[in-house]
Amino acid sequence: MQEALVFNLQKFSIHDGAGIRTDVFFQGCNLRCGWCSNPESQPMEPLPGEKAIAYTVETLVAELVKDKPFYDESGGGVTLTGGEALLHPEFVLELAHALHETGIHVALETAACVNEDVFSRVLSAVDFAYIDLKHYDDAKHKSGTGVGNALILRNITNALKSSTPVVVRIPVIPGYNDSEADFAGFAKFLHDLGAKEVQLLPFHQLGENKYKRLQIEYAYDGKKQMRDGDLSAFAETLTKAGIQVQIGG
Numbered sequence: 266m267q268e269a270l271v272f273n274l275q276k277f278s279i280h281d282g283a284g285i286r287t288d289v290f291f292q293g294c295n296l297r298c299g300w301c302s303n304p305e306s307q308p309m310e311p312l313p314g315e316k317a318i319a320y321t322v323e324t325l326v327a328e329l330v331k332d333k334p335f336y337d338e339s340g341g342g343v344t345l346t347g348g349e350a351l352l353h354p355e356f357v358l359e360l361a362h363a364l365h366e367t368g369i370h371v372a373l374e375t376a377a378c379v380n381e382d383v384f385s386r387v388l389s390a391v392d393f394a395y396i397d398l399k400h401y402d403d404a405k406h407k408s409g410t411g412v413g414n415a416l417i418l419r420n421i422t423n424a425l426k427s428s429t430p431v432v433v434r435i436p437v438i439p440g441y442n443d444s445e446a447d448f449a450g451f452a453k454f455l456h457d458l459g460a461k462e463v464q465l466l467p468f469h470q471l472g473e474n475k476y477k478r479l480q481i482e483y484a485y486d487g488k489k490q491m492r493d494g495d496l497s498a499f500a501e502t503l504t505k506a507g508i509q510v511q512i513g514g
């Protein structure tokens with residue numbers, strides 16, 4: 266029976282999809298964003314002193330189903346995130362299927378940097394997806410995350426044509442993608458792709474203490490957090506391009 270490592274099960278989440286949800290944070294990510302608030306999630310195995318639980322689909326569903334009354338009452342469900350949930354595609358496919366059998370809504374949150382076939386198979390097995398886009402420019406994407414964006418852009422393009430509802434999520438990072446030129450570039454790119462809805466996430470420092478605890482160098486040490494209001498110019502640029510904008514999760 267297959268297993269996957271989960272480094273956090275966050276119950277009563279209201280930031281990653283509709284209603285009350287449980288976020289399943291899978292261990293392992295193939296990006297290395299300098300602003301990542303979950304640096305402990307990046308390696309495929311937990312760092313020394315960190316914990317992750319190996320679940321089977323069966324044991325994970327048994328845990329998730331305990332909160333079904335809250336999901337049902339609030340129109341919520343389960344959100345599969347990470348790390349990168351799509352680094353565990355067969356597990357995620359089986360999990361989505363098992364959750365659907367119990368009547369639980371399944372959302373996915375992904376950076377979409379995986380093989381196109383894997384991506385489309387998982388996308389068609391979930392009810393909703395947030396797809397992160399850190400930068401539309403390939404060189405900038407690589408400088409911020411360690412990888413280029415060609416595969417991600419292909420997956421976003423395909424996702425927007427698919428029957429699964431998709432919202433593109435942009436984490437807005439000071440000095441990286443928050444200039445007027447960046448806003449205009451995102452707006453043009455997303456408009457041309459036919460994106461209808463975008464969520465902007467203001468930069469926060471929720472992960473700062475983790476870097477200290479793990480003794481990992483943090484590129485955004487001491488950087489001021491953003492407030493929702495700091496993103497109004499970006500939101501306006503997107504709105505003018507005909508894109509509906511939500512600020513914050």
Ligand code: SF4
Nearest residue numbers: 294296297298301348
């Ligand atoms: S994609 Fe998300 S989890 Fe992965 S490194 Fe970037 S911010 Fe962290």
